[in-house]
Each structure stands twice: as C-alpha cells, then as structure tokens.
Amino acid sequence: MGIYGMKAACADGPETIRRRLEQRILPMVQKPGRYAGGELGAIGADWDKTKASILLAFPDAYEVGMSYLGFKILYDLVNSHEGWRAERAYSPWPDMERAMKNESVPLYGLESLSPAKRFDAIGITLQYELSYTNVLQLIDLSGMRLRSSERGEEDPLVIGGGSCTVNPEPLAEFFDAFLIGDGEEAMGEIMWILEMRRSRTISKKQALEALSALEGFYVPAVHDPSSVSIRRRVLDDLERFPAALSNEVVPFVECVHDRTVVEVMRGCERGCRFCQAGYINRPVRERKASTVRAAALESSAKCGYDEVSLLSLSTADYSAIGPLVDRMAPELAEKGVAVSLPSLRIDAFSIELARKVGTHRKTGLTFAPEAGTQRMRDIINKGVTEEDLMSAARAAFEAGWEQVKLYFMIGLPFEALEDVEGIADLTFKVLALGREVAAGKGRPPSRIRINVSVGTLIPKPHTPFQWLGLERSEITEGKKARLRGLMKAKGITLSLSDAFTSKLEAVLSRGTRTMAGVITRAYELGARFDGWGECIMPGYWIKAMEEAGMDMDTEASRGFARTERLPWGHIDTKVRTDFLALEFEKARQVENTGDCRFTACNLCGVCEGGIKNVVRGPEE
Amino acid sequence: MAGQFEAIRIKYGKVGPGRYISHLDTIRAVERAIRRMGLPVLYSEGFSPRPKMTFAAALQVGVGSVAEHMDVLLERGIEPADVLCMASSAFPETMPLIAVGRFGGGYALPAKIRRARYLIKPFCRDEAGWSCGSLQDAIEAFKATPSVTVLGRDGKEKDVKGLVYAVRAVDGALEVEVACGDKNLRPQYFVDALSAVSGGLYSGAYDFCRTGLFIDLGRGLQDPMDDCADTAFSEVFRS
Numbered sequence A: 001m002g003i004y005g006m007k008a009a010c011a012d013g014p015e016t017i018r019r020r021l022e023q024r025i026l027p028m029v030q031k032p033g034r035y036a037g038g039e040l041g042a043i044g045a046d047w048d049k050t051k052a053s054i055l056l057a058f059p060d061a062y063e064v065g066m067s068y069l070g071f072k073i074l075y076d077l078v079n080s081h082e083g084w085r086a087e088r089a090y091s092p093w094p095d096m097e098r099a100m101k102n103e104s105v106p107l108y109g110l111e112s113l114s115p116a117k118r119f120d121a122i123g124i125t126l127q128y129e130l131s132y133t134n135v136l137q138l139i140d141l142s143g144m145r146l147r148s149s150e151r152g153e154e155d156p157l158v159i160g161g162g163s164c165t166v167n168p169e170p171l172a173e174f175f176d177a178f179l180i181g182d183g184e185e186a187m188g189e190i191m192w193i194l195e196m197r198r199s200r201t202i203s204k205k206q207a208l209e210a211l212s213a214l215e216g217f218y219v220p221a222v223h224d225p226s227s228v229s230i231r232r233r234v235l236d237d238l239e240r241f242p243a244a245l246s247n248e249v250v251p252f253v254e255c256v257h258d259r260t261v262v263e264v265m266r267g268c269e270r271g272c273r274f275c276q277a278g279y280i281n282r283p284v285r286e287r288k289a290s291t292v293r294a295a296a297l298e299s300s301a302k303c304g305y306d307e308v309s310l311l312s313l314s315t316a317d318y319s320a321i322g323p324l325v326d327r328m329a330p331e332l333a334e335k336g337v338a339v340s341l342p343s344l345r346i347d348a349f350s351i352e353l354a355r356k357v358g359t360h361r362k363t364g365l366t367f368a369p370e371a372g373t374q375r376m377r378d379i380i381n382k383g384v385t386e387e388d389l390m391s392a393a394r395a396a397f398e399a400g401w402e403q404v405k406l407y408f409m410i411g412l413p414f415e416a417l418e419d420v421e422g423i424a425d426l427t428f429k430v431l432a433l434g435r436e437v438a439a440g441k442g443r444p445p446s447r448i449r450i451n452v453s454v455g456t457l458i459p460k461p462h463t464p465f466q467w468l469g470l471e472r473s474e475i476t477e478g479k480k481a482r483l484r485g486l487m488k489a490k491g492i493t494l495s496l497s498d499a500f501t502s503k504l505e506a507v508l509s510r511g512t513r514t515m516a517g518v519i520t521r522a523y524e525l526g527a528r529f530d531g532w533g534e535c536i537m538p539g540y541w542i543k544a545m546e547e548a549g550m551d552m553d554t555e556a557s558r559g560f561a562r563t564e565r566l567p568w569g570h571i572d573t574k575v576r577t578d579f580l581a582l583e584f585e586k587a588r589q590v591e592n593t594g595d596c597r598f599t600a601c602n603l604c605g606v607c608e609g610g611i612k613n614v615v616r617g618p619e620e
Numbered sequence B: 001m002a003g004q005f006e007a008i009r010i011k012y013g014k015v016g017p018g019r020y021i022s023h024l025d026t027i028r029a030v031e032r033a034i035r036r037m038g039l040p041v042l043y044s045e046g047f048s049p050r051p052k053m054t055f056a057a058a059l060q061v062g063v064g065s066v067a068e069h070m071d072v073l074l075e076r077g078i079e080p081a082d083v084l085c086m087a088s089s090a091f092p093e094t095m096p097l098i099a100v101g102r103f104g105g106g107y108a109l110p111a112k113i114r115r116a117r118y119l120i121k122p123f124c125r126d127e128a129g130w131s132c133g134s135l136q137d138a139i140e141a142f143k144a145t146p147s148v149t150v151l152g153r154d155g156k157e158k159d160v161k162g163l164v165y166a167v168r169a170v171d172g173a174l175e176v177e178v179a180c181g182d183k184n185l186r187p188q189y190f191v192d193a194l195s196a197v198s199g200g201l202y203s204g205a206y207d208f209c210r211t212g213l214f215i216d217l218g219r220g221l222q223d224p225m226d227d228c229a230d231t232a233f234s235e236v237f238r239s
C-alpha cells in the first residue's frame, strides 16, 4: 500500500489539475517550469480519437529525464501513429511531491495534464538502480497500489523497460510487465494490445497474457522465474526506424543535456569485462552515415539547439566517424551548431576528432584507462596500454588542452595494492607530461590540471564478473585511503565514489525478489532520488534492511557459485553464460579477448537468426 | 559598434505555462527560436558564440506577459513583416511573437526602461475579500498612506509607495504601473503592500501579467515599439 493510498486517486480531470497547479502549487515550488508543460514540440492536449495511450514516466528529475534519448524515440514513435498518444511525466522534486500530496494532485501527463490513471499504461524506464524509490513514487503518486497483485482491473498497466530490466526481480512485484531489450518494435506491439484494452475487447489478464507471449516480455504474474527463459528483444537494423524525430520536445528549463542527439550505433564489442552495457546491447548495429548526417541537420534546424551529439557507447568506433565528422562539422558550424562526441577512445585518432569538433574545449577531455597497471587492464580486457594513454595525452596537451579527466576503477577482481598505486603512478606521469608539453610551448605548466575520478566496481548481472560480490568495503576503503595519501599534489584533484552508494547499487542490481520489501520500506521512510548526493539518506535504507533481517554489507558482497541459478538466470540476453564464464577464466589468466568486429567471432552467442554485426564503413 | 549591422526590435509574450520560464531559460529559448528561424543574426566571438541580443527587463518566474521586448543585431536587413512570418512556427505557442520593428540603434534598451505595467487578478475570483468595492477601498487606503514598505523575500525592507506610479481597478482586476529598470518593484510586493494597508485582500495566489513596458528617450515615456520603423504586428495580437 502506498503512502498516499487512494487519496490521490480521486477522478480529477485535467481542468482540476490545471487549476490546482496554477493557483496552489506552481507559485510555491522551485523551478515550476518542470511541471507546467507547454514546451515546443509537445503534442496537443486533445484526446479525441485516442485509441491507446501511454504515460512515459521517468523516475528522476525532469532535467535528467528530458535528456534521455530512449524516451524521445518512443514518444515520437507512438505519437507519429494516428490514434496513439504518449505523454511525459517525471519524478517531482520533494517540494513538488509534498505540494501534490497536499493538494491531492496525482501524477499527470505534461501534455494534457491528465491524471496518470487516464492512460492505458504507464511506461517507466529503469536506467539505474538508484532510481528505484522514484519508481515507487511514480506508481504511488498515480494513485495506485504499489504491488501489481493489489491493483485493479481498471488501473493502467505498469510496464518497465531499460537496462536494469536484465535483473528485474527486485522490482518484479511492482510491475505488470517488463520489456527486456530494444523498445522500437515492442512499443508498437504494446500499443496494439493497449488498443484492445481500451476498447474493452480484452481483460487486463488477457492483455498480460498477450504480452507474455511476445519476445522480450517478462510478465511476473504469468512467468515462473525459476523455470522460464525470457529472451532479450534485439532490433536487427536501426535503419528500420527513422533517426530524425518528427515529434521532439524542446524544454525551456535547462536540462542535463540540451542538444540534438543522434544515435550513430547501438552496442559495443570492445568486451570490457566490467561493462554491463557492452554485454547487454550486443551486437553492434551502425546507422548509415547519410542517415545520421541528414537527421543531425534536420533535427538541429527544427529544435534550434547549438549542439549535436553523436551518441553511442563508443563513438570513435563508428566505422564512418572520420569522414562523417569532416563533412558534418563545417556544415553545422555555418549554422552556429557544434558537434560533440560523448564517448572517445584513448588514442590519437580520438584526439584528432575532438580537436576537429572543438566542443570539448569547454568541458575538457576525459580518458578512461579504468585501471592503473597493464596486468589489471588485461584482467578487465580494457585494451589500452600506457603508451596509448601517453600518446593520447600528449596529443591533447599539444592541441592546447590544459585539463584532462582520468577515470579509474578499484575493487576489481584479482586487484593488488600495487594495481591501486598504479593509478597514482599513471596520474603523475600524465601530469608531468602535460607540464613538459606546456613548458615546451611557453605556457605556464601550473595551468595543467588532472582530475582523477575513481569508482568502485559493482559486479553487474550478465557480465563475466556477475558471480562475484562487491568487494568488502573495509578493503575498498583501505585502497581509497592509500590513493588519498598518494595523490595529494598540486594540479591533481581526486574524487572517490561513496561507499554507501556503491553498496546500495550492488544490493539493488544483484538482488532477488526479497528486495521488494526493502525498497518499499525505504520508500515509505522517505528515500527518494538516491542517485543524488544531496538527497540520499543511508539511514532509511539501513533501517529497511535491518527490519527485513538483512545486513547491507553481507548482501552487497554476496557472490554466487558457478553452478547456482542466478537471481537473473531467467533473463537471456542472448550472450551465453558459458561465454561469460570463459571470459571470467580469461580474466583470471590475465588474457585478452579481441573485438569481433576486427578479429574472429568469440562465439558469445548473440549473432543468430538474422541478428549480426552491422558495420557499414564509410559511404561512397 | 563596429561594422555593418541592422537591428530589429521584437515584442513577444509569455502566456499559459510560458509564465514559468525563468529569465535565463527565456534567453536560451529565444536563441533556439532564432536558430530555428534561420535569422541572420550576428554572433559574438569566442569558443561558444552567442547571438547578439539584448533583453529589455527580466521577468520574474510565475509572471505572464504580453510586453516582453528585445533587440537583435542582424548581419543584414530583413523586413519586419518577414521576420514575423519566419517566427510563426519557430516561437513556441507559450512564447508568441507580438510585433517586430526596425530599430535604428543608438542606445541599449535595458538602460532606457523606466516603468512596467501589470494587470493583477486573483486566480480564484470568487474567494472572500476580493470585490470591486473592496479593491477601490484598498487603493484609496494605499494612496492615503504616506509611506508603505514590505518585507522582501530576501528579508530586507522594500519601499513600495515610492515605486508605484499609478494604480487603478479595472473590471475587478488591479492595474498598476511600477518602477522597472535601475529601480524595480516586483508586482507581488505591491500586492503585499496593498494587502497590508487594507487589512488583508485575498489569501490565494495571484495571476500577474505584464501588459506594458515603457522607455524614456527624453520625449516622455513611450512604448519601445514606438521607437521603431516598419513595425509589423502579429494577427493574433493586433487588438
């Protein structure tokens, strides 16, 4: 039972909601623009002729959610279809949540200010585990029971998607269905089922059964996780859907990323063993360079952003990136629009790209060697050498950059103290190099700054490290202390991840269905926006865990035997478990695995039945 | 200013949810609208070039407007009527363009702003304490009080009386002209003051709308659009 229970469920329509917002709520809250709608490109408020509707709800602040490409794609896809309607909702900030509760205003769609319950479904994206209490907030504010089994026939279906669905169990009790994998095709199928639901052709139960029969859908009420196997949905070719969106909302409120985003490819096969995204988005599927270019020109002209970002997990690996940037950057520059590349490799080629597009001038460059020694980088299969880093850093300093950010991880398997110390070594080498280059060019060496960010490995489901638990925090904290001691130097700024946040993320990402009670309790106690340093309240979680008879440290560092069925064992990402096990063995042997785009197939299992790598190369 | 340029003056509104757009967000939104229009604006130099625009006077979050103004510098001349045409789909409905005129330059718009006019009404007219009769009484009480100050949101005393130039009741709403420019009075402070002198006016939220902005070029107060040539007005706002 949610905190607000049925109170917010009153059948208030858009007019009542509008009145309460205008008169009582929006004058009182911070950044009211987040809750008012009326953005450019948003669809109208007219529900006439609506045959099926979905509220796309993002379990984080508006500024974060509005920057998420997945929802932009789905919003466009649904609203481009006659008779289908998608609206948007985001987690209200605590002041707004309080105001909504006081004024009995439920969660509503920003387009028509319709209450969540007017929709046939609520689609919630699960991008990171630390948003789980916000997921409950969204369901609760909708005026529904938190648990799927307690909701009624007339309540909208609550459907989850996004990368966290590869271990859906901690949230399984709250959702009616999960979509695992790519959403483009599946969204259409959902909407057809919702049409039948809205016309009352089928019951809620029949709708769930229909969903459960489709590839990629996990329906906890229908499927038994101990025996079923749910195959991830994979879109074979991105070109089957347009890159340029015809319904794109341009926010007024400043967001995390205010820019046109064009996805150049999906998937990455570099095979970094810690990286969940690299395993659950295989294979690599590139878009055509011509489509990317046309979409960038069209969307930036339509939305008016001053930046176009070419998105993927590793954009420098996009086979046509060089010629594409050469052609696009000047065309866009003429219109006052810059190109940005969000994920660069550590090599001279990437620096050259960054130099060409120029947008990274403001923000500085980020390199992610991930580990401090070659042995460790081989263990995690990060195919980067010290020479690579040094030559990339040299190129960057020579091109005039003065600030470089380095990203590392600790808590890696088979890690020794000398691997941790290697992080400091490498940092000092980069700093010295920067100063040398600066001095050689007659610039003050003191201007060189290295920002080092050190995260803690969370062994994520469906990666080769999935059988391991989180490293015990006493050990990790010792390593952090060592780093702090070593890196006190002018020109170096060190930031370390927070121990509690890592534990919470581990517990939530690796948890079983028993976590549902803990998440509910933490939510009831007041946990919200756990991914926000200023919002997270460890006390709520510790209390919730204690009440459930669980110990945070034990749960976080729980590992699994190779023979055990994993809590996420019913989700088949198409990457074979023995492949992951082999990768773990190779990590132990300090052996690398090549990228199947450039070397032989590694038999990960993803490519079959028309699904394969789509690498197009430069056109013409 | 060096080199060749043309300037246009744009009058636009903030309606409906547009009232919740902050000043900084407004600047960004206008920059985008200008890029969408493909208007040949002049850009500043440097790593992140910005279109050369000047906004007349910031508007508080929550206040609507049909009288926002800005000057934009262009590389070459463009007919105001054509600008209006280009803008029709580029400006969001919540930030509609009202008029465009050719501006001869010679001064910075914000430096000449002296006064703003607001129309103020309660969101909920049927609530107690708000009627035309009581409004008139409140206005009389305000006029009769030699000095009125209120406590600002920042905790400081604000002089209200000296910054209010005109006030009247129109059709159950308040119309007030207050200082804007180097001296400024938030319309909320005016209502607070009115409420204080009249012993309570209305406890709910107010609907504020800026309906006029006035500049002083040494010829008495005038509408900024009056200092423009070839002004074109949007159909919707011609009234």
Ligand code: SF4
Binding pocket: A269, A282, A283, A284, A596, A597, A601, A602, A603, A604, A605, A606, A607, A612, A613
């Ligand atoms: S099946 Fe082979 S080619 Fe396909 S993604 Fe896996 S390793 Fe690469």
